[in-house]
Amino acid sequence: MTKTKLSTFAETLIASEIVRLGAAIKELIKKGEKLYNYTIGDFDSSQFPIPEQMEKEIVASYHAGYTTYPAAEGELDLRSSISDFIYHYQGVRYSPQEVLVSCGGRPLIYALFKTIVDPGDKVIYPVPSWNNNHYTHFNHGEHVVIEAAAENNFMPTADQIRPHIKGASLIAVCSPLNPTGTTFKKADLEAICDLIIEENKSRKEGEKKLYLMFDQMYWMLTFGDIHHYSPVALRPEMKAYTIFIDGISKAFAATGVRVGWSLGPEEVMVKMRSLNSHVGSWAPMAEQKAVAKFLKQLPAVDTFLAGFKNEIDIRLVSIHNGIQTLREKGYPVNSIAPQAAIYLTIQVNLTGRKTKDGREIKTQEDVTNYLLSDAHLALVPFVAFGANKNNNWYRLSVGCCKKEDIPDVLKKLEVALEKIV
Numbered sequence: 259m260t261k262t263k264l265s266t267f268a269e270t271l272i273a274s275e276i277v278r279l280g281a282a283i284k285e286l287i288k289k290g291e292k293l294y295n296y297t298i299g300d301f302d303s304s305q306f307p308i309p310e311q312m313e314k315e316i317v318a319s320y321h322a323g324y325t326t327y328p329a330a331e332g333e334l335d336l337r338s339s340i341s342d343f344i345y346h347y348q349g350v351r352y353s354p355q356e357v358l359v360s361c362g363g364r365p366l367i368y369a370l371f372k373t374i375v376d377p378g379d380k381v382i383y384p385v386p387s388w389n390n391n392h393y394t395h396f397n398h399g400e401h402v403v404i405e406a407a408a409e410n411n412f413m414p415t416a417d418q419i420r421p422h423i424k425g426a427s428l429i430a431v432c433s434p435l436n437p438t439g440t441t442f443k444k445a446d447l448e449a450i451c452d453l454i455i456e457e458n459k460s461r462k463e464g465e466k467k468l469y470l471m472f473d474q475m476y477w478m479l480t481f482g483d484i485h486h487y488s489p490v491a492l493r494p495e496m497k498a499y500t501i502f503i504d505g506i507s508k509a510f511a512a513t514g515v516r517v518g519w520s521l522g523p524e525e526v527m528v529k530m531r532s533l534n535s536h537v538g539s540w541a542p543m544a545e546q547k548a549v550a551k552f553l554k555q556l557p558a559v560d561t562f563l564a565g566f567k568n569e570i571d572i573r574l575v576s577i578h579n580g581i582q583t584l585r586e587k588g589y590p591v592n593s594i595a596p597q598a599a600i601y602l603t604i605q606v607n608l609t610g611r612k613t614k615d616g617r618e619i620k621t622q623e624d625v626t627n628y629l630l631s632d633a634h635l636a637l638v639p640f641v642a643f644g645a646n647k648n649n650n651w652y653r654l655s656v657g658c659c660k661k662e663d664i665p666d667v668l669k670k671l672e673v674a675l676e677k678i679v
Contacts, residue, residue: 275642315548332359365539386643416449434598437653
């Protein structure tokens, strides 16, 4: 059959590696395999329902007839609530005119890249990280990839960024980080902010500025003594150069409710709004009205987050402790102590080895497949987040994890590791 010729963009578009892995997992499940699928950054709503008060507000909004087109920039009451919400928890003030609402974070990231990045512009981003490679490709940008190291919890540093900063248009970072569940240390984020401020001061009048995309979608989900740092709170001068990506998806287990927001310079928000209005990526009117009311109910927010975070933390810590026990037994695995988000970072170092029945594990892809076939455990390799193909670290998501399954998960993993010689 003759192959249809499409646009160069379409011909070079790479499908989501996570979606592709998910398709393979679904095929195994169809065949009757019992798998522990910890690949998706989503929630099992039977384990993690949205806040009860938010649900009530959504239902009430539909009953009140809020079913028409919303304002292109987001309803004013919601933008005002977001402004107050961020000020209350982070201590930085954004006017409603500096807030843009959309149906989750993805359309905002897309609009941000389209607004900032011209073809050929340098985009600096670390790996592993979620989808920065794809958004850079969408805009025909020049990929400047920073290989973040486990020793720094996979967070990029100013020293890694500095050699590439001249002529760059955008630095894209995320904290807490998807896929690792790790966060910036205060000093490290301050150093990156200082680097951006210094670079922008050196640029001539009329020259394009260097912007920071700061994805903080998981910022409310930190554990223990881990603190989330905002670049604008640390360095107020960064307000002119920072565009935040944020929303309710992760902090309130509301991935399907589709309310996200961006905070940034008003002139940038106006351009992003124009783009989003052309593609119709508004958050639904009823959900906007509901979230506007819910975000003002701070006691309800705090109560929900306390219980929600505790349940996530229990799962992350239990699996981390189990991995560390396996490591102490001599198995080639490791994990980074959980800090934030819904992810645990796990290392499985089996390449170049064999199973007792003679199966060779030559590549990291073989390791991923072995975990799936013999441990019945589905994890996302960091190669799906832009890391090199030999990287032996994985993302484990607990959003669909049942606490009672964890002992069986760890036992099956140990049995699979015992088969390796």
